[in-house]
Amino acid sequence: MPLITLDNISLRFSEKVILDEINATIKKGDKIGLIGRNGEGKSSFMKVLAGIIYADDGNLKVKNSTRISYLEQQPPEDNDYSLFSVVAHGLGDTGLLLANYYQSLQDGNIEKSSLLQDEIEQKDVWHYLHQIKTILNRFKLDPEAKLKTLSGGWKRRALLAKAIVQEPDLLLLDEPTNHMDITAILDLEKMLKDFHGTLILISHDRSFVKGIVNKIFDLDRGKLSVFDCGYTEYLKRKKNLLNSEELENARFNKKLSQEETWIRQGIKARRTRNEGRVRALEEMRKKFVSRRKQQGQVKIHTLEDEKRVSKIVFEVKKISYKINELELVNLFSLLVLKGEKIGIIGGNGSGKSTLIRLLLGEISPYQGSIRRSKTIQLAYFDQMRESLDLNMKAMDFVSGGKDYIDINGKSKHVIGYLRQFLFTGKQAMAPIKMFSGGEKNRLMLAKILSQPANLLVLDEPTNDLDVETLELLEEMLVDYLGTVILISHDRTFLNNIVSSTIVMEGDAIIEQYAGGYDDYINQKYENLIGKYKKHSESVLKSKSQKTSQKLSYNQKQLLKSLPKMIEDLENEISIAQNLLSEPNFYQNPDAQNLTIKLREMEKELEVHYDQWSELDNGQ
Numbered sequence: 001m002p003l004i005t006l007d008n009i010s011l012r013f014s015e016k017v018i019l020d021e022i023n024a025t026i027k028k029g030d031k032i033g034l035i036g037r038n039g040e041g042k043s044s045f046m047k048v049l050a051g052i053i054y055a056d057d058g059n060l061k062v063k064n065s066t067r068i069s070y071l072e073q074q075p076p077e078d079n080d081y082s083l084f085s086v087v088a089h090g091l092g093d094t095g096l097l098l099a100n101y102y103q104s105l106q107d108g109n110i111e112k113s114s115l116l117q118d119e120i121e122q123k124d125v126w127h128y129l130h131q132i133k134t135i136l137n138r139f140k141l142d143p144e145a146k147l148k149t150l151s152g153g154w155k156r157r158a159l160l161a162k163a164i165v166q167e168p169d170l171l172l173l174d175e176p177t178n179h180m181d182i183t184a185i186l187d188l189e190k191m192l193k194d195f196h197g198t199l200i201l202i203s204h205d206r207s208f209v210k211g212i213v214n215k216i217f218d219l220d221r222g223k224l225s226v227f228d229c230g231y232t233e234y235l236k237r238k239k240n241l242l243n244s245e246e247l248e249n250a251r252f253n254k255k256l257s258q259e260e261t262w263i264r265q266g267i268k269a270r271r272t273r274n275e276g277r278v279r280a281l282e283e284m285r286k287k288f289v290s291r292r293k294q295q296g297q298v299k300i301h302t303l304e305d306e307k308r309v310s311k312i313v314f315e316v317k318k319i320s321y322k323i324n325e326l327e328l329v330n331l332f333s334l335l336v337l338k339g340e341k342i343g344i345i346g347g348n349g350s351g352k353s354t355l356i357r358l359l360l361g362e363i364s365p366y367q368g369s370i371r372r373s374k375t376i377q378l379a380y381f382d383q384m385r386e387s388l389d390l391n392m393k394a395m396d397f398v399s400g401g402k403d404y405i406d407i408n409g410k411s412k413h414v415i416g417y418l419r420q421f422l423f424t425g426k427q428a429m430a431p432i433k434m435f436s437g438g439e440k441n442r443l444m445l446a447k448i449l450s451q452p453a454n455l456l457v458l459d460e461p462t463n464d465l466d467v468e469t470l471e472l473l474e475e476m477l478v479d480y481l482g483t484v485i486l487i488s489h490d491r492t493f494l495n496n497i498v499s500s501t502i503v504m505e506g507d508a509i510i511e512q513y514a515g516g517y518d519d520y521i522n523q524k525y526e527n528l529i530g531k532y533k534k535h536s537e538s539v540l541k542s543k544s545q546k547t548s549q550k551l552s553y554n555q556k557q558l559l560k561s562l563p564k565m566i567e568d569l570e571n572e573i574s575i576a577q578n579l580l581s582e583p584n585f586y587q588n589p590d591a592q593n594l595t596i597k598l599r600e601m602e603k604e605l606e607v608h609y610d611q612w613s614e615l616d617n618g619q
Helices: 042-050 083-091 093-107 110-123 126-138 152-164 182-194 206-212 231-247 258-272 274-295 352-360 381-387 394-399 414-419 437-449 467-479 491-497 517-547 553-581 591-616
Strands: 004-013 016-026 031-035 057-062 068-071 170-174 198-202 215-220 223-227 312-323 326-337 341-346 367-372 378-380 404-407 410-413 455-459 483-487 500-506 509-514
Touching (some): 031 042, 031 231, 042 198, 068 152, 083 152, 093 110, 110 126, 126 152, 152 182, 182 206, 206 491, 215 231, 223 231, 274 509, 326 352, 326 367, 326 483, 326 509, 341 352, 341 491, 352 367, 352 455, 352 500, 378 437, 381 437, 381 455, 394 414, 404 414, 437 455, 500 517, 509 517, 553 591
Parallel strands (some): 341 483, 341 500
Antiparallel strands (some): 004 016, 004 057, 215 223, 312 326, 500 509
C-alpha cells in the first residue's frame, strides 16, 4: 500500500498556478529527487506533503500512522536552545518533556528534575532519551552547544538530526546540503543511502542526487512528471521529452509562450555545445599538468621571461598565516596564470575564505610573499550579496538604471542580457523582493558577469541555483577569458569547470591537484596506493632476505607466490561481495552457489595468510 497518494492536487498563489491537477503515488522505500527550476513550487509541494499548507483542490491521502519529518530550506531564526533541546523537539511532546528534564539537570535544579523524572517513568519514555543521545553522537553534535552559535552548515546538521530522531516513515529534505562542506555532504549522502524509510529530496547538487535517488519527480510549469529511474537515466528521458515537446506542443494542451520557448531553446543549445566545452576544459587541464611537469618538484619559482611574467596573476611564495594559535596556512606556494580556472575545497573552518583574502591583499601573511598583477580588475561574488536593494527592479540593479549595458565591448539592452540568465521580460522589471533565493543568486551572477573584470572570485556561487542555471553558469565560466578562483562544495560543478583544485586538508596542509574533484580523489588514491605498494615491497623484501636462509626451495617459491595469490583471491572476494550486496541479485538462481563459493574463498584466504605468517617467520 502506498504511503501517500496525490489525487488531482492543485495549488495557486494569486494568479500563478503552482500545482496543476497533480497525480502521483509515493511508495514505501522510494527515494525521490524533486527536480524543477527555481520558482516552480518545489518547496510548496513539500509543504503540501508535510501538511504545512493545504491544496486548493484535490485529495491528499496519507496512510494511517505515517510519521513525516520535514527539513525546510531556510533554518529558523537563531535561538538559545541547546542542541539537545533542538533534536528532542523532533519527538513532539515527549521530546519537550525530555528536553526540560535534561535542562533541569544541567541547571542543577534537583527538585524540578525529580518531578520530571517521575513523569518520564509514568509515561515509560526513557528509551527516547537514549535515542536522542544516539542521534547527537551520530551527527557529531555537542548536546550543550547553542543553536545560535553554529555556522550555517552545522545548523542544517542539527535540524536534520531533529528530523531523523523520530525515525520517520517519510523524510522530506529541502536543500539539505546548503552551506555544508564536501566532507559533511559525503557523510549525509552515505546516511541517506542507508536510511530505510521513504525519502523526498530537493537538491541542485547533481552528484548528491545521483548517488541517492531511485525515482525522479519533475515539476515543470505546474505539471508533475514521474520518472521511475535514477538521475542519469532521467536526464536522457527528459531530453527526449523536450525534443518531443518542441515537435508536438499540443501534448501539453497549450502553446508555450515566446519566453518559455526561448528558455527551452537555450537549454537545447547549451547541451549541444557541451562537447566543445568539455574539449576546452581538457585543454586547460593539459596546460596545467604540462606546467607542473616543467617545474618538477619545485611548486613555485619566479618566471624570468617577460612574456610569461605578464601572464602572472598571483605568485605566492611560502606564505604562512594563523589566527591566534590556529595555523591555517603553512609555507604554501602557488602560481596563478591568466585564464586559469582554480577551485578551492575543504572543510568549514579550514581556511578557504582566508586564503582568498590573502590572495587579494585584504590580510597579510606573517611569513612569505605574494606578488600580484598590477592590472587586476576584480569582481567578487561574496561582496555582491550585501548590495541587494530588495525594492529595486532587477534590471536597474544589473545596469545601474540604464537601458543598455556594455558586454564585451558590445552595447546590449539589459532585458536581452537578463534573458541569458533565464529571466523573462516581466521578471526583469519586477522588484527583487519578489524573487526566490535562487533567483536572487542568479541576478547577482548576472550583475557580476556584466562587469569589466579580468579576475572573478566566486565564494560558493551555486547555493540555491537550479540545475539549468548551474549549466548556464558552467558554460559562461569555461568560455570566460579571464581568471576564475571559486570556492564550491558542488562536486559536479568543480568537475565541469576548473583546471586545478586546491584542497585545504586541515592542520594548515594545502595541496594542489590537476583537474576537478574526481581527478583530485583519483590522484590522492593513486598516491596512497603507490606509497602502500612501495612500503609493502620494501617490507617483503626485507623479510624475505631474513628468512631466505631458513627455507627450503619449495617454501621459498611458495612464499614468493603467496602475495599474488592473496591479492587475486581478495579481488574475487570483493567482486562476489559487491554482487551479493545488489538488492536484485538474490533473484538470480546462481545467488546461493555464489554465497557458498564466497565462504570457501574466505576460508582459503585465511589458510594463505597462515601459510604466509609461518613462512615469513622461517618456521
